[in-house]
Amino acid sequence: MPTWTNDSRAFPRTHADVPAVVTTRDGCLPCAIDDLSGGGARLLTMYRLDAGARVRVSFSLPGRSTKLEVDGEIVRCDPWPVDGFAVRCRFDDPWGQTCSHIVEWVEDQILSDYVAFTVEHSLGAERTDAVRRS
16 A cells, blocks of 8 residues: 655655664663654654653664664654554654655655556556456
């Protein structure tokens, strides 16, 4: 299913399945980035993080070798249906160099998903037309 969205957010976002580490004043916590944009991320973790908490999120994007570290603030933390929490993190400097790498990766993912979706559906239409002609 395509991951592009048509909403009024400042940055494009996409589903991501990226292992990460969140560093808080209490230590380092493993998590997974589930949703990512240049402005922030949804993190899935086993740990509750308080809204307003200052964090650093460290990760590498799939297909890229550079380790990224982004400072941010926890906006909200909700129970996740599977054990754990969905944590929304807003990045401090969405116009900075690190976030520009994120935006570039997100746009690549959206384009790739769009092309795959378009090809899949155009092939499906061709098959349907071929069946109708026979």
